[in-house]
Amino acid sequence: MALDVITVMNVAAFLGGGFAMGMGAVGAAIGEGYTASQANLAVSRNPKISGDIFKNMLVGQAVAESASIFALVIAILLLFLNMPTSGYIQAASLLGAGLCMGFGALGSGVGSGFPAAETCLGIARQPSVSSRLTTNMLIGSAVCQTPAILSMVVSLLLLFMQFQGIPFQPGWGAVIGAGLSTGLAAIGSGYGGGLAAGASCEGISRNPNTVANVTTIMLVGQAVAQTSSIFGLLISFILIFKSFPESQALSPAVALLSAGICMGFGGIGPGIGNGAAAQGAVRWVARNVDHAADLMRIMLVGQAVSQSTAIYAMVVSLVLIFVL
Amino acid sequence: MAIEGADLIKAAAFLGAGISMGLGAIGPGVGEGMVAAKACEAIGRNPKEAGLLTRTMLVGQAVSESTGIYSLVIALLLLFVV
Numbered sequence: 369m370a371l372d373v374i375t376v377m378n379v380a381a382f383l384g385g386g387f388a389m390g391m392g393a394v395g396a397a398i399g400e401g402y403t404a405s406q407a408n409l410a411v412s413r414n415p416k417i418s419g420d421i422f423k424n425m426l427v428g429q430a431v432a433e434s435a436s437i438f439a440l441v442i443a444i445l446l447l448f449l450n451m452p453t454s455g456y457i458q459a460a461s462l463l464g465a466g467l468c469m470g471f472g473a474l475g476s477g478v479g480s481g482f483p484a485a486e487t488c489l490g491i492a493r494q495p496s497v498s499s500r501l502t503t504n505m506l507i508g509s510a511v512c513q514t515p516a517i518l519s520m521v522v523s524l525l526l527l528f529m530q531f532q533g534i535p536f537q538p539g540w541g542a543v544i545g546a547g548l549s550t551g552l553a554a555i556g557s558g559y560g561g562g563l564a565a566g567a568s569c570e571g572i573s574r575n576p577n578t579v580a581n582v583t584t585i586m587l588v589g590q591a592v593a594q595t596s597s598i599f600g601l602l603i604s605f606i607l608i609f610k611s612f613p614e615s616q617a618l619s620p621a622v623a624l625l626s627a628g629i630c631m632g633f634g635g636i637g638p639g640i641g642n643g644a645a646a647q648g649a650v651r652w653v654a655r656n657v658d659h660a661a662d663l664m665r666i667m668l669v670g671q672a673v674s675q676s677t678a679i680y681a682m683v684v685s686l687v688l689i690f691v692l
Numbered sequence: 693m694a695i696e697g698a699d700l701i702k703a704a705a706f707l708g709a710g711i712s713m714g715l716g717a718i719g720p721g722v723g724e725g726m727v728a729a730k731a732c733e734a735i736g737r738n739p740k741e742a743g744l745l746t747r748t749m750l751v752g753q754a755v756s757e758s759t760g761i762y763s764l765v766i767a768l769l770l771l772f773v774v
Contacts, residue, residue, distance in 0.1 A: 622704075626707045629707075630710035637722045641725020645725045647729055651732075673753045673757070674721050678721065680760060681717045688771070
């Protein structure tokens with residue numbers, strides 16, 4: 369049974385679109401559900417300010433929702449866009465775009481739920497600082513969304529790049545690998561950034577005077593947690609923009625696919641770990657602000673060690689791309 | 693397109709290397725982050741012992757790192773030796 373190019377492209381686009389929206393719905397739904405559960409707890413603790421809690425719950429959930437809205441946009445593009453060029457490599461690229469956005473929305477959706485939930489609880493604890501908490505929540509959850517945005521950028525590149533003249537044989541591995549690299553690595557950074565942001569909202573509600581220190585260390589911690597998804601983006605860009613010589617053998621294509629898988633999975637753990645380290649540091653800066661400098665230092669040392677495995681993964685990916 | 697045996701073996705080794713290092717990086721990354729989080733908590737509670745706590749944290753993380761290094765070794769073996 370021979371399949372023509374248009375059929376293969378449609379198969380790839382529909383599979384990719386379904387995957388993007390299916391996986392993309394998981395993270396945001398979990399994050400929003402967690403927010404709502406903590407909002408209920410907050411209302412039960414302090415029913416008098418239920419209006420304020422309700423408002424913050426909805427704002428926080430709206431930010432968490434954006435990750436799945438990115439996935440919806442990519443899914444609709446995959447379903448209805450008329451591709452200007454056709455080819456088997458274009459089909460692989462459509463599948464890669466779907467994989468990238470589907471995985472990429474997971475971490476940011478779950479992560480954005482933490483600051484929103486802690487804001488609801490914090491308002492019940494300390495109603496007078498509700499506006500500061502809302503501001504801090506919005507900053508924290510906006511940073512959480514960056515990995516999902518990086519995934520959307522890679523998905524859009526994979527959707528709209530013209531792959532004419534690029535050989536199919538190593539090319540299919542490169543485009544699917546590019547999607548997996550950023551998509552999977554975004555899971556860890558999104559989740560980790562959320563851990564740090566949640567701890568900062570909790571800390572501000574316990575000790576409102578520390579807001580400047582807490583927000584600063586949150587942003588530093590989140591920035592370090594984002595690095596693993598930026599490694600993923602780097603590998604994706606190399607895979608998309610480097611030209612690879614045509615080959616009849618299977619192994620060069622698998623090497624490129626494997627580079628994406630390696631960096632993608634390799635970015636998950638350090639992203640979550642760096643977020644956990646930042647969570648611990650932020651929580652204790654709020655409780656013991658006199659030692660903020662010590663805490664910042666130990667957080668950065670701990671994060672650097674946790675980052676090392678992402679760097680090993682990047683080295684193996686680069687070896688797979690450039691050496692073999 | 694016919695796939696030759698040697699080509700298939702090479703492809704499998706590349707894929708195995710990527711999976712080995714990729715999945716192997718998850719555990720140490722999460723584990724070392726949890727160590728750092730608890731070290732921050734301990735320093736927050738007892739700042740006088742910061743030096744001792746930093747040392748303990750680094751030793752604990754180094755032990756946790758070992759599985760990541762095993763993954764790296766296996767990945768490099770698959771890429772260059774096997």
